[in-house]
Amino acid sequence: MISEIINSILPVFILIFIGWVSVKYNIVDKSSRKVCSTLVSGYVFPALLFTETANADPADLLDYKWISAFFVAMAIIWSISFFSGIKVFKQNIKNSSMQAMLCAFPNMGGMRIPFLLQVIGVGALLSVAKANFVVALTLIPVTLVLLELDSTSSQSKFKIFIKAISKSLRKPMLLAVIFGSAISLTHLNHFMPVTIMNTMGLIAKACVFVSLFAVGVALNETKLRMTKVFLFNLFIKSILCAFIAWLVTLIFNITGNDAKELIFLLAMPTATIATILAYQWEAQAEEASSIYLASTAISVITLPILMYLLK
Numbered sequence: 001m002i003s004e005i006i007n008s009i010l011p012v013f014i015l016i017f018i019g020w021v022s023v024k025y026n027i028v029d030k031s032s033r034k035v036c037s038t039l040v041s042g043y044v045f046p047a048l049l050f051t052e053t054a055n056a057d058p059a060d061l062l063d064y065k066w067i068s069a070f071f072v073a074m075a076i077i078w079s080i081s082f083f084s085g086i087k088v089f090k091q092n093i094k095n096s097s098m099q100a101m102l103c104a105f106p107n108m109g110g111m112r113i114p115f116l117l118q119v120i121g122v123g124a125l126l127s128v129a130k131a132n133f134v135v136a137l138t139l140i141p142v143t144l145v146l147l148e149l150d151s152t153s154s155q156s157k158f159k160i161f162i163k164a165i166s167k168s169l170r171k172p173m174l175l176a177v178i179f180g181s182a183i184s185l186t187h188l189n190h191f192m193p194v195t196i197m198n199t200m201g202l203i204a205k206a207c208v209f210v211s212l213f214a215v216g217v218a219l220n221e222t223k224l225r226m227t228k229v230f231l232f233n234l235f236i237k238s239i240l241c242a243f244i245a246w247l248v249t250l251i252f253n254i255t256g257n258d259a260k261e262l263i264f265l266l267a268m269p270t271a272t273i274a275t276i277l278a279y280q281w282e283a284q285a286e287e288a289s290s291i292y293l294a295s296t297a298i299s300v301i302t303l304p305i306l307m308y309l310l311k
Helices: 002-024 032-054 063-085 093-104 112-119 124-148 155-167 170-183 194-205 207-221 228-251 256-267 272-281 285-309
Strands: none
Touching: 002 207, 002 256, 032 124, 032 170, 032 194, 032 207, 032 272, 063 093, 063 124, 063 155, 063 228, 093 124, 093 228, 093 285, 112 207, 124 194, 124 256, 124 272, 155 228, 194 207, 194 272, 207 272, 207 285, 228 256, 272 285
């Protein structure tokens, strides 16, 4: 079981290393980080969100009890990190919202499938789809709106908020979720042209590689610093997330594999996409790389412990 965890995590570091080496030996230029970030946030991640939601069974997307529990757990994690950034670390809204996303957004890309298949079984794939649905409809839009807020603008707060919502609604990531969910819930996925779905699928398959390659490119300019913010975020992501998820399963009376899937999903290290968004919006970029690498490395220890505790 431990070897399966290592086999799930090791390819992540290999792909990051490829990106780092590519810049180190001038195979690609440092400016490629911006290109890769744009590809991820504007093309490959929206394609992944679209295919995940469009192909999901409407009944799975409407599993209200599990979805509500996952949302509540993620919202608690997000709130703790966000308000700690505002009140404790005296950060602005932009940086605090990105810090919250780094803590609340689990890695449901490169690590989730091989790990959950080994631990839970094929049924875990449904929880992955539902978790992606929740993240896409709540965490990503809220973070995009907060990132768009310009506190230095002379406009009223209401106009700033409306403008931020308007801009976020035009983002490919949110549009992908809206269209994908509409197609799934109206059963139009059975009538979608095969060519379109295959094209979106091909783009989506590039998400993991391009995302991790971009992280590797960015690491050439990143130094791991043991700041208070970094240690606080690492504690939330590596320890507190699983504990909060466990408490929520008790509150919502979720048991069996459903509970394990929810806990394991939120216990996963920081998502690659959250790191890419930090680069894209130039918010907590160095912090994002640090917490991503550290939480991924520590998960080699924390996930086996969690497996033991959950038997």
